[in-house]
Amino acid sequence: MLALSWPLVLTNLAQNALMTSDVILMGWLGSGALAAGALGTNLYFAFLIFGIGLVNATSPLIAEELGRKRHSVRDVRRTVRQGFWASITVAVPIWLLAWNGETMLLLMGQEATLAHDAGIYIRALQWSLLPFLFSLVLRSFLSALERPGWALVIGVLAVPVNFGAAYVLMLGKLGLPALGLIGAGIGTVISSIFMFVSLALVVSWDKRLRRYHLFGRFWRPDWARYRTLWRIGAPIGLTVAFEVTIFNAAALIMGRIGANELAAHAIALQIASLCFMVPFGIGQAVTVRVGRALGAQDAGGVARAGWTAFVLGVGFMIVTALLMLLAPQLLIAAFLDIRDPSNAIVLQFAVSFLTLAAIFQLADGAQAVGAGMLRGLQDTRVPMMFAALGYWGVGLPLGVILAFGTSLRGVGIWVGLATGLAVVASLMLWRWLRRDRLGLLHPAPQEALSR
Numbered sequence: 001m002l003a004l005s006w007p008l009v010l011t012n013l014a015q016n017a018l019m020t021s022d023v024i025l026m027g028w029l030g031s032g033a034l035a036a037g038a039l040g041t042n043l044y045f046a047f048l049i050f051g052i053g054l055v056n057a058t059s060p061l062i063a064e065e066l067g068r069k070r071h072s073v074r075d076v077r078r079t080v081r082q083g084f085w086a087s088i089t090v091a092v093p094i095w096l097l098a099w100n101g102e103t104m105l106l107l108m109g110q111e112a113t114l115a116h117d118a119g120i121y122i123r124a125l126q127w128s129l130l131p132f133l134f135s136l137v138l139r140s141f142l143s144a145l146e147r148p149g150w151a152l153v154i155g156v157l158a159v160p161v162n163f164g165a166a167y168v169l170m171l172g173k174l175g176l177p178a179l180g181l182i183g184a185g186i187g188t189v190i191s192s193i194f195m196f197v198s199l200a201l202v203v204s205w206d207k208r209l210r211r212y213h214l215f216g217r218f219w220r221p222d223w224a225r226y227r228t229l230w231r232i233g234a235p236i237g238l239t240v241a242f243e244v245t246i247f248n249a250a251a252l253i254m255g256r257i258g259a260n261e262l263a264a265h266a267i268a269l270q271i272a273s274l275c276f277m278v279p280f281g282i283g284q285a286v287t288v289r290v291g292r293a294l295g296a297q298d299a300g301g302v303a304r305a306g307w308t309a310f311v312l313g314v315g316f317m318i319v320t321a322l323l324m325l326l327a328p329q330l331l332i333a334a335f336l337d338i339r340d341p342s343n344a345i346v347l348q349f350a351v352s353f354l355t356l357a358a359i360f361q362l363a364d365g366a367q368a369v370g371a372g373m374l375r376g377l378q379d380t381r382v383p384m385m386f387a388a389l390g391y392w393g394v395g396l397p398l399g400v401i402l403a404f405g406t407s408l409r410g411v412g413i414w415v416g417l418a419t420g421l422a423v424v425a426s427l428m429l430w431r432w433l434r435r436d437r438l439g440l441l442h443p444a445p446q447e448a449l450s451r
Helices: 002-029 031-055 058-068 074-099 101-107 112-144 149-171 181-205 223-257 259-295 299-326 328-332 341-376 381-405 410-433
Strands: none
Touching: 002 031, 002 112, 002 149, 002 181, 002 259, 002 299, 031 074, 031 101, 031 112, 031 181, 031 223, 058 074, 058 112, 058 223, 058 259, 058 341, 074 101, 074 112, 074 223, 101 112, 112 149, 112 181, 112 259, 149 181, 223 259, 223 341, 223 381, 223 410, 259 299, 259 328, 259 341, 259 410, 299 328, 299 341, 328 341, 341 381, 341 410, 381 410
């Protein structure tokens, strides 16, 4: 589990570094460009996250096929092909929505100048969608084969490619015109194409991978497999969307409470998000390990894979939770000058939020790994309902009530977030414990996919 997890964790961190480099460069353009870029990124990501969840369904499907038949080639190739088809299907409506980003932001009540600049940025950024989703399909293929190393190498190399392209295009270096935010969007397009093309070359040239002929007969449909991919992937996309959007909503609510609380919230959430990359990567790994055991009809292997990942993920979060409780100022100092008296109020709020984030960490790690365990069993629809209930039925309403109905204010938002995550984690674990009774260990016959 560790051998498969650590490259996935580092690949996710590299993906975060791509976004971080764009934020840094936007800051060089000024506060107005940074605000417009952040606004555009948040709107675009709300669409992108569904596509990410959808194509990630290729991972458990391929893992099950390899567990059922270790040297399977045709079924693996068909699943990858339908992953590409699904990417194209979801990209078209997202492009149409993203092209009208400025109008959508104005309808949301955003300031006209910011909405205009954000809309221009999104119109450049949106063309990164399809190559990015294609690269995710290939990353899922490599993960299911338990060969994530190439994805890590290419993900790390994409960081300087993205930074260099955005730097030249945004600031007008090497004799090119300064494109501003449009340059940042084009830079992301270039880095996404780089990742896809690089991964495509790897799977075409590597002697152990080229036998799959992933791009052969791309035009041939496999409607049964295509429907299966959507049946499993659409709930994954919605599950992730429910989780991401509750954090977006929390930030908006925190902004209404006060600027100091919002700044402290951003710091605490960034620390928690960084820690989350570890159980998130372990969750991706356990999807593969459980999927392989499921395909082999090895109930003992399913249990060992699931519980190994759960102990690793939650165990790591226990360590980070203790660090948040025992040395919060050490963590906050990476984002804020804690010796500056003008930051005292933000520091006080951030320490309070990190105390709650320690509890939040345990629940977040448990739900991330728990979701991965169930995805390995291709169980995604009910976990999607759990996410809707926990995040939007419990977490957000509770946070709003505590924030505005009591004196807790920003602390109330964090209590709501932690409670929502705890509800989702508990429900995921409950369903995992009942997997045999619920018939989750008996996948649909593969013959139906092969017709």
